[in-house]
Amino acid sequence: MTIRERGYAHWDGELEESKFSWWPIATYGVKLTFKKKFFKSFFFFTFIPALAYLGGIYVSERLEDFHFMIEESAPFIQVNPAYFKSYFTNDFLLFIIVMIIIFAGAGLISDDIKYNALQLYFSRPLKKKDYFIGKASVIFFFMALITLIPGLIFLLTKIIFSGSFKFVLSYPWLPFSTLGYSLILIVFFSFYSLSISSLSKNRRYVAVMIFGIYFFSDIFFQIFYGIFKNQYFSLLSIKANLKQIGAFIFGQKLPYSIPWFYSFLFIIAFCTFGGLVLKRRVKGVVIVK
């Protein structure tokens, strides 16, 4: 008969060196975001564009029932890569993406700095790389729900509704481009929001900056394009670059007549710059002298 010894008891398990040490950061990050007030109603609000396009696919299959309504705009409802491109690069979706990364992403690193939880993270066998991957995967989760998942659902519903694999056979590369473009969007916005989130302790400040920089870059482009009608100014705007890459990946006509890989370079440059900011700002201890 053993009496349970009072006080501190050892743990007999074995700490293993797991490759996915960033996984808990991701799961808890997502759980915390869901617990935030108003998030559920806001979260539903983000699916509106996906539902609208899903409706479009349905209508495109039943063209003959709806022809009495929309004779002249029939081509609009024609499901093809252009349809996918129009979903992925329309302004409203990008606006929703910015909103979701503000809601989910603004506080990811700024709260850790404000409540100095960084020293707790880095007093664990956790490399900075894992910390960033963990935080980025929170954004990955929410953005995938409005970019990658709807894209695949569109493909699936198209096949099911049309009852044949003709569609996929005619555009075999479409699934890969959907995947590719969604990943580009997600990686870019992860770097974008995390680097700004690490810049300041005040969450409201980060939210305004995330929003301001994105929209200012677009307005900056529009004004200069309006005056000088020079396509190269499109490199200034984040939105324009994303649209350019999207059009290229979906094999459509490029919105701006400049080589597509310039936009690609812009995105890569932006991500590396964001990575540098992150590396410098996030360290185990903030030396306040």
Place this chain on the structure above:
Amino acid sequence: MTSVIETHKLCKWYGDVLGLNDVSLKIESGITGLLGPNGAGKSTLLKLITGQLKPNIGTIMVAGEKVRNNYSLFSKIGFCPEQDSFYEEMTGLQFISGLLRLNHYPFPEAQIRAKKALEIVELVDEEDRVLRSYSRGMRQRLKFAQAVAHDPEIIILDEPLNGIDPLAKRKLIRLIKDYRDKGKTIIVSSHVLPEIEAMTRRVILIHQGKIFAQGDIHYIRDLIDSHPHIISVKCSDPRGLAEKLIKEECILKINFGSSKGSLLIETNNRDRFFGVIPFLVVENDMEVYEITSPDDNLQAVFDYLIGK
């Protein structure tokens, strides 16, 4: 003495967390100590008295006037908050003189008063430094200066001595006493008994939102004396001492402590017990190494009062 602050059946809860439960007080001029462990409801009571929170039940009268949204009363009240939060980008002088302007002092007079207040708390040579660079002790003294700069009749201090080094503590206690001698009404909240004892004899004991005792500290001390006390004695011959002590009727219980030569004695009459000890030690020529009373602190007072 007419009571400066009166509360009647005061209750306050945040959501369903009880803050304060049925508190009726009368506070006269001079220093009144508000004593209680962390989370006992001290800050809630002080916030209610200064009208920052709306009571769910009960009324509060300060200097004969209702408190809630009666902002003109604040020219007579000085409040020193517990949080360590400031306008970090202001300098000491700007902070005090700025707040004085909100007390409707014109700019020149605000500057003079601010300088005088900083002199009182000996922060004059730091007046041009930004608040971010102030140490904890300096920030605490600055908060006190902010509370007394407009020369109020009623000064309310929420944990003024918390987390500052002994030297600054002594300085602040002397300051508070000076203001008592000027006839002000001062309420000081704290969770450390000796700090309050060094300032005043009038104490209010508050715990779990209820007022447990109010009155002169020594009255409460004697109250403690009457209740059974544990005294630990370390000596060369504990068994011998125990044998002698058994005969005393003020001894309730004796147990032999875990470490060698230590004795834990429970007595209900400390005066009687301590009176006997010297004689016993001398008669039996015993070596006594230590006499301590482990439960002679605020917590013990509360445990006794709550009847734990």
Place this chain on the structure above:
Amino acid sequence: MCKKNKVGIQFFLQSINDVFCFFFDLGKRAKKTRIFYLISFLPVMMALLIKFLQPFYSNRNIEDPYIFSNMIMVFYLQFLILILSLFFGTSVCSEEIEGKTLIYLITRPISKASIIIGKYGAYMVLVILMTVIGVFLSFMILNINNLLDFSIYKVLLRDVSVLILGIICYSAFFTFIGTFIKRSILFGLIFSFGWENVIQYFPGSTQRFTIAHYLKSLLPSASSTRFSFLLFRLEPTSPRVAVLILIILTAIFLAIACLLFTVKDYILED
């Protein structure tokens, strides 16, 4: 002897003025104000860049006043004053709560309403200063060659007054939001960039429900151009009515903000 508290408007105005000076000094010195000053100089930088690039595109014959009124003004109206009023409006209340410095204000012999109005006023003056300097400089840069004919200054005056009116109304609205909702920034962004843009696609008088509509109806030249931001079909209300409505809206929002601030218990422990 404590100040004799003369109850009445004169006392109320006096405390507003005190709060105004307090926060105006603090605002001037704050680090975030300096950063927003830099941001408010972006249009000036843009104007310089435009002037610099113009010789290379001599074939473009867009004359400068058109650039100013259609592009720089739009940038201000649709973006910059929104961001500035959003940040400074919401911080009138939530900044004090987050920084736990509200305690020093509500233990002063001034009414809570005067705190809101005083601080709102201080932040208004700061934002207006930023905007006016920016607009004036960019106007000068873009109209370098015809600085002499005085008709253009009438245009400048009208634009500046519209922007000021916009700032005052938007900030009042965001101050109300700040006292009312915890997640004020996000709601403000959704309102100003979501609601006010989507509304323009709706027919009829639904446009009346945005502040932007009244501001745009004060600017006659803002006809529909290819910028997606502008109203496609703007049925402007007459300028006098628009100004009146804006002022009334400002007053209402401020009154509600003061009421809320006085009634609500702000528990400072976050």
Place this chain on the structure above:
Amino acid sequence: MTIEVNNLHFSYGKLKALDGVNINLNQGSIGLLGPNGAGKSTLIRILLGFLQVEKGEGKVLGYDIRTQQSDIRRFVGYMPEDDCFIPGMDAVCFTSYFGELSGMPHEEAMKRAHEVLFYVGLEESRYRQIETYSRGMKQRLKIAQAIVHDPKLILFDEPTSGLDPRGRREMLELIMDISSKKNIQVLISSHILPDIENTCSYVVILNKGKLVAQGDIKELKQIKYSLYEVKIKGESRNFLRSLRERQCKVEKTEDGLLKIYMPPGHNPQDIFMIAANEKIQIRHFLKSQTPLEDIFARAVGVD
């Protein structure tokens, strides 16, 4: 050998935080003493690898601090000085989160979190949000996250600062229980001397980045001359007079404590004899060896 550091140099810009520190500590609970700014926190941060070492090298639990950082952090628990928590989480979620980050599987971490929270005394408020915690409860939560992965060495940075007496007493009992019976090494950095005195067996005193004194507490505190702390009740004037007749130096501190310095060779029982004749009650009688304060003051050179 738990911690081994030789010739360690570190400076923040031109401010020399540590210069030439040599320490080797083994079993038991170690106290790190020094005034604010002596370099205590810097040393702890270097051991944890938050700061890169310029000169000198060191080993923690046998792992080199420059190269085997992740091994060190796997077996070390750290309780930081300032408040640190994650908004929106409750205590169980918080503790198991950091358990998982140390490499524990999810279910084990959750089980262990509950166990540890019971141990630190947060059992009835472990489902509440952390923001609603009082200061004492936050300190206990920091200990919980430091011991959730059953570390071999725990670093406490100012564990008892800002606590009320009861909170301090319980915190010290917790630390003593961890360090004494359960073969876990403990390093406590604090500037409150009594805390170190009754929890640690070995003490290291730092000042201005230099190692000023180190050694076992028992040896350091041999009795050179006898100092007694006495609290009395009753007429004290002639009690003090007769004490001074016996060439004892008496000091009165402000919270009513008498400090009596007995010259060597005098029997402490005389105090009781005088008390008996003067009919004085001795309420508190404590023979305090040369308290750490003196060693500390001497070592640090009272500045």
